[in-house]
Amino acid sequence: MFVKKKSVWLFLLPGLLLLMVFYVVPLVGGVRYSLTDGSYKNVFVGMANYRSLWKNAMFLTGLRNTMELSLICAPLLWVLSFLLASALMAVKPYGGFARSAVLLPYLAPSSAMLLAWLVLFDFGGPVNRLCVALGFSRVMWLESGALRLPIVLMFLWKNLGFCTIIFLSALQTIPHPLYEYATLEGAGFLRQAVTITLPLVTPSAFLVFVLAWINAFKIFKEVYFIAGAYPDESVYTLQNYMNNMFEKLNYQDVTAAAYSFAVIVMAIFAVLFFAQRRAVRDLS
Amino acid sequence: MHKAHKRHIAPRLLLAAFAALLLLPVVMTALYSFFSPEEIRAFMETRGSYNASAFMEIKLAPDMFSLSQYYNILIEDMTILRYFVNSAMYAAAILLLQALVVPMTAYALSRFRFRGRDAIFFVILLLMLLPFQVTMVPNVLTLRALGLIDTVWAIILPMAIAPFYIFLLRQYMIGLPAEMFEAAQIDGAGTGRCFLYVALPVCRPVLGAAAALSFADCWNLVEQPLTYLTTRKELYPLSVVFNQLTQKSTGVEFAGAALYMLPALLIYLFFQSDILEGVQLTELK
Known part of the structure; x- marks a missing residue:
């Protein structure tokens, strides 16, 4: 650790400059927009923008869909990646192919996958063939409410690998002798899972959950790819609302929506953070 | 040795199947890029039909292997x-x-x-x-x-x-x-x-x-x-x-x-x- 070195500011300079110019200063300065009426006199209106925003049907639809989609995606991603990481751990030293295949989508551009998705989920496409073969009736995957399934699947396809490798690296740090010792002491599989794996994995599990949720809040790419710039109401996300308001140069609503959402996100993460601290304390 | 090889057969098969499923869209895109543009155009036009008695074809191989899609985007139309x-x-x-x-x-x-x-x-x-x-x-x-x-x-x-x-x-x-x-x-x-x-x-x-x-x-x-x-x-x-x-x-x-x-x-x-x-x-x- 270098102490009292002035040169630290040299290393910090470019990052700090960008951070200040593009994030911190305008984030604080932007509060002004959300509290004024946007006319040329820029009258201070207090919380009026927020009040009207929270009555705006499109904003509420976008917020609800973003929340719902992220609440579908994040837990699914979390559970699937944990199962996958455990399975990959169990079959070691095999499973190299599966590990590579799982991580590949994270690097592959999902924009280029759009074509495959449109073919797979077409009304006459392979997914519906499968549905019919399994005895269900066909579904119009690319219309209205059913749109959510291809969108969620595309999101999972893309993000599964990254969460899996974080879990994998956490599982690998657990020293193997710990299990051998526990087996000698007579602890069964379940006992080992609860007393060794769980406490040691909790911090990573929390991290993966947070990262999964952050990514799920951003869900928009998939919506744009599959449903276009003006999607059906069932997949209209907060980002769509922001884009619309931004095109209309309505900075009052854009800033008010951004700050409202920031508060919601921060509150969620604060709750998660304290829950994790308690969980770690209780388990150890 | 022999025994170690046989362990985990079921989870390994399951993992491999799952991996293949994940690779499906990538493989599909790569495969279809070697179809001729006419064939792709005809194929893509069968999309979006809501005729409940017909399916889209599942194409596993092109009628004729062709690089003309690549020729087209790299040389003809930029x-x-x-x-x-x-x-x-x-x-x-x-x-x-x-x-x-x-x-x-x-x-x-x-x-x-x-x-x-x-x-x-x-x-x-x-x-x-x-x-x-x-x-x-x-x-x-x-x-x-x-x-x-x-x-x-x-x-x-x-x-x-x-x-x-x-x-x-x-x-x-x-x-x-x-x-x-x-x-x-x-x-x-x-x-x-x-x-x-x-x-x-x-x-x-x-x-x-x-x-x-x-x-x-x-x-x-x-x-x-x-x-x-x-x-x-x-x-x-x-x-x-x-x-x-x-x-x-x-x-x-x-x-x-x-x-x-x-x-x-x-x-x-x-x-x-x-x-x-x-x-x-x-x-x-």
């Missing part, structure tokens, strides 16, 4: 190629700036003790947690003040500082043994030399991982171009254009998609071990 070049330009510029900014910031935040360090790190964590819908607002305000909306800089500059990769690098650097740096200092190295000749070489895997993951972000840009380049559609990267390309099939879209996948796949193959080794995140601290 529209797709132009967008591809845009994408490459954004990725190169963003990665270059990140290479300058991100490691230095992570180094300062991990190997120095100074006033305000925790505050700066807290701000970076906060920005990492905030979704794009929120961070785009401060970006837009600055970009507008600087007159950069509808220019390529609107996309490049805000992305030069990448909170997640600063976090990733810092977590790695903080775990490096202090003796390494002390030894270098005894040999007369200052903070700059320690950065260049100790920290950077040791961080190779995580630098590779960050570069590869960041490339993946840049190669899949959607939100930024859509919001910052509303009137300059000719500056769009290819990732945004795909869904306009599919509105009406030109027969060459699969070759475009396959071509777009290629750099990402090469980068993946090259950096795969770095990613597995470098992403050693355990907690948010």
Whole structure:
């Protein structure tokens, strides 16, 4: 650790400059927009923008869909990646192919996958063939409410690998002798899972959950790819609302929506953070 | 020996099947890029029919193996190629700036003790947690003040500082043994030399991982171009254009998609071990 070195500011300079110019200063300065009426006199209106925003049907639809989609995606991603990481751990030293295949989508551009998705989920496409073969009736995957399934699947396809490798690296740090010792002491599989794996994995599990949720809040790419710039109401996300308001140069609503959402996100993460601290304390 | 080979047969088969399923869209795109444009056009036109008694064909092999899709986009009609070049330009510029900014910031935040360090790190964590819908607002305000909306800089500059990769690098650097740096200092190295000749070489895997993951972000840009380049559609990267390309099939879209996948796949193959080794995140601290 270098102490009292002035040169630290040299290393910090470019990052700090960008951070200040593009994030911190305008984030604080932007509060002004959300509290004024946007006319040329820029009258201070207090919380009026927020009040009207929270009555705006499109904003509420976008917020609800973003929340719902992220609440579908994040837990699914979390559970699937944990199962996958455990399975990959169990079959070691095999499973190299599966590990590579799982991580590949994270690097592959999902924009280029759009074509495959449109073919797979077409009304006459392979997914519906499968549905019919399994005895269900066909579904119009690319219309209205059913749109959510291809969108969620595309999101999972893309993000599964990254969460899996974080879990994998956490599982690998657990020293193997710990299990051998526990087996000698007579602890069964379940006992080992609860007393060794769980406490040691909790911090990573929390991290993966947070990262999964952050990514799920951003869900928009998939919506744009599959449903276009003006999607059906069932997949209209907060980002769509922001884009619309931004095109209309309505900075009052854009800033008010951004700050409202920031508060919601921060509150969620604060709750998660304290829950994790308690969980770690209780388990150890 | 024989027994060890037979263990885990069921989970291994299951994993392999799952892996094959994940690769399906990639393989499909690559396969269809070798169909002739006429065949693809005819095939794509059978989409969107709601005739409940007919299915789309499942094509497993082209009528005739053909490179004419590639010939078409690379030589005859350069529209797709132009967008591809845009994408490459954004990725190169963003990665270059990140290479300058991100490691230095992570180094300062991990190997120095100074006033305000925790505050700066807290701000970076906060920005990492905030979704794009929120961070785009401060970006837009600055970009507008600087007159950069509808220019390529609107996309490049805000992305030069990448909170997640600063976090990733810092977590790695903080775990490096202090003796390494002390030894270098005894040999007369200052903070700059320690950065260049100790920290950077040791961080190779995580630098590779960050570069590869960041490339993946840049190669899949959607939100930024859509919001910052509303009137300059000719500056769009290819990732945004795909869904306009599919509105009406030109027969060459699969070759475009396959071509777009290629750099990402090469980068993946090259950096795969770095990613597995470098992403050693355990907690948010």
